[in-house]
Amino acid sequence: MLALNLTAVFSTFAQQTIMYTQYPFNAAGLNPAASGLKINRKYYFTFGFNRPWANMENSPRQDFFNFSVTIRHPRIVSYWQNAGFYVDNDQGGMYGSIGLYGTYAFHMLLKKKTILSFGAFIGARRFARSLNLFDENDPALASSRTEVISLPDFIPGVRITHKKYFAGFSLRQITINSMHDLKGNRIGSKQSDLKPNLYADYGRFIPLMEQVLLMPSVALNVPLAGIPIVDASAMVYFGNRVGGGLAIRNVSFLSGIFQLRFLGNLTAGFAYSYPINSMRYTAAMNSFELMVGIVPMGMETPSSGAHSVAKCPGLRY
Secondary structure, three states: OHHHHHHHHHHOOOOOOOOOOOOOOOOOOOOOOHHOOOOOOEEEEEEEEEEOOOOOOOOOOEEEEEEEEEOOOOOOOOEEEEEEEEEEEOOOOEEEEEEEEEEEEEEEEEEOOOEEEEEEEEEEEEEOHHHHHHHOOOOOHOOOEEEEEEEEEEEEEEEEOOOOEEEEEEEEEOOOOEEOOOOOOOOOHHHHOOOOEEEEEEEEEEEEEEOOEEEEEEEEEEEEOOEEEEEEEEEEOOOOOEEEEEEOOOOOOEEEEEEEEEOEEEEEEEEEEEEEEEEEEEEEOOEEEEEEEEOOOOOOOOOOOOOOOOHHHHHHH
């Protein structure tokens, strides 16, 4: 009974921005303007999954995969482009969705230490019912499809990246405001219509000592006429090789994060979350997240001192 009641809560947020504990690691998946920020890096990719309350029946799950390529003129460093694709999967209870997008970002070097970026996702989402949670004999289901493909889904974003900080925002559900296809077939009722959604993040790079960097950040997920969801984290990176930190998610989870750089420019990140709301009194205590990809922001930001490693060329023109 508890699991069924929880799925109703999950479905309330399932169609909003898919949030991750390690949101700076998946920055390009949450804001398309963050894709391809380093002009000297040709290829980017990141993939991962999030499993809140993994030991509960019908618990949520999110997965993503991102790949992109930098496009630049060999003798021009004042601007460059990035293009690729992004796939995500959000199964949150009564309804789930899968999105497939083409991605594009344009970056301009405003001055030596500042990049202004514009980006967009354009694609489609497939929405579907979780049939095991519905009574198929319910007459209300007769007028509702079990799945629909909605398009076009357009997600624009803007970002500014400085040697000492980053900030950006993106907009979602601005061209798709309900779960229906081009023929008018829909899934769900009017109560399940989608609301425009703003995602914003901000963070700073603070050198603590030689080869030790602190990166605090905050992310906001703000639905129209809804309650903002606030996430915050603080990561400490040692020698651009190992990172650890804490995060809090919407006053619901307290998370520990560990990230390790290996094979040059690859990083694996793991987060374990403990519920700090009433869910801690249930069996739903195991929430975890794993990401693997090209070195995330923070871990490749130059530390102070003459012997710091893995210098970042992106802001040094």
